[in-house]
Amino acid sequence: KQEVTQIPAALSVPEGENLVLNCSFTDSAIYNLQWFRQDPGKGLTSLLLIQSSQREQTSGRLNASLDKSSGRSTLYIAASQPGDSATYLCAGIAGAYSGAGSYQLTFGKGTKLSVIP
């Protein structure tokens, strides 16, 4: 069974800093890994999707990498801003399931990011 761990659980940084959020997973037979952002009381916003054949994806100030062999993904945020404050979740589709269930995402608990002005 796939397990996803995110460290740290919470992170506070001053505005302008570059930062890295970490995600590790136990099943290297991962098909994709998705990074989401969740604002308090809100749903999830998809940030980046990395397919298993890819090593990284970039969108604006965000860069996500995937290393299947080590079971790790990182989300790099450049020049952080107060508006980046949110909980960041990583989730992957693993190879352990079949049929319609094969599309289920396994989530980590998230990293709560606070960017201090």
Next chain:
Amino acid sequence: ETGVTQTPRHLVMGMTNKKSLKCEQHLGHNAMYWYKQSAKKPLELMFVYSLEERVENNSVPSRFSPECPNSSHLFLHLHTLQPEDSALYLCASSQDQGARAKNIQYFGAGTRLSVL
């Protein structure tokens, strides 16, 4: 807006009530999901409807009953819930192309459920 709309946004119900959560997607997707987000726990899949096949998490109690009348609508019927069922219930949709690597799920804003 993600194209996935959930109603209501907030719901308070007693343990003897019957209520339903609604999800509608305007993305033309063929798969829909219910997830549960409890405090201090990872999001957990409850049900999947993909290409008219239903899959459920075996740990979901029978007091939760999903319904998917068509590919655009998904319901979660609730009856005789317990206080520990209080959580954020999230709906998602995706286009099942038969390639798991390309499956991107889009989430609604969720329904915050409180069971008294």
